[in-house]
Amino acid sequence: MVDEARAQGISILGSTGSVGENTLDVIARNPGRFEVVALTAHNNVARLAEQCAKFEARLAVIVNEDRHQELAEALKAHGARAKPLSGAVALMDAVAEPGVDAVMAAIVGAAGLAPTLHAAERGLKLLLANKESMVIAGQLLMEAARASGARILPVDSEHNAVFQALPDSFDPCRRGALEACGVERIILTASGGPFLNTAPEELGRVTPDQACAHPNWDMGRKISVDSATLMNKGLELIEAHWLFGARPDQLQVLIHPQSIVHSMVCYRDGSVLAQLGAPDMRTPIAHTLAWPARIEAGVAPLDLATAPDLSFCRPDTDRFPCLNLAFDAMKDGGSAPITLNAANEIAVEFFLGGGLAFDRIAAVVSAVLEDVPTQKISSIEDIMGHDGRARSIARYHCEREGARR
16 A cells, blocks of 8 residues: 555656656656655666656666666666666566556556566556556456455556546456446547558558657557557457456447547436547556555646547447457467467567568457467466467468568
């Protein structure tokens, strides 16, 4: 439990990414309320050192072990007091450092799983921006939170919107919690990305820069590609399944190009509660940082009188086959979401590197799902072993696709 009389100690996993940068921006707008204890990055030594100096972090972690000395020198050059550590195992130190009350889990992909799970096991306030952790290890994360008393607060704008539209009494660790609150359905909204109206026959010629040019959100390249294929929304369906204890038939996706209604909760009495706001990640970040209080986020107020008309439609799953792949993986359960996520990460990596056509990302994911049998998962070792096998098979399919081009 956080001591309200002192500043809340924050560890940010992935501080040099977009979520990490926005988290630090919100913290800077609320002086005295938070203490930055630890910051981590994969490879960006220069920015990490600058952040540590500005926010007086006590611990700096660079995952790339080859850059340890460079980090130490950069910290010294900036006059930062942070102790330098390196390697993936040091992410655990960033979670376990004394004084950490809350962990912002903002590392993209499966690489963020181990420290995210460690935060849940330690009973910390877990601000979850790493959706892949919940996708591949949702059962383990929720069981850890239930056992330790950790509170998992969703940072993804859609899940944060759902959380805000649920009653204060909602307890995600309680079985049947949605039904107990009178919830019938959760609707996740999706912008549709940059290719919502692009002719399907043109998708094979899409470049990485085009796929990363999201019309509403400023995100990293991997997440931007996922948004363009709607895989991002598929992963969010699986995340919502675990975060809110929702059955597949209680989850729905609607295309909402304006990205103003971030998600909705439908109640059995016919009420639909929605959370609206400008498409700015600082709003959900500020909400989770200060929850249950509200703080300044630096986001301009939403003016509905001047906002564009709000529109909604059902997604075209022929244009966006990744959405159905994710929905089927959620229903299959077990290791299927792990296979889905691993295959997608490899396919997106190949696409961004020029080795795979955009419209073949879904084909690779589908092929890997067919090749890798679904198994029961009971430990993080099971997860990582299955993840490795799925990635190996995904690389094989990507290389074969690339040879055909």
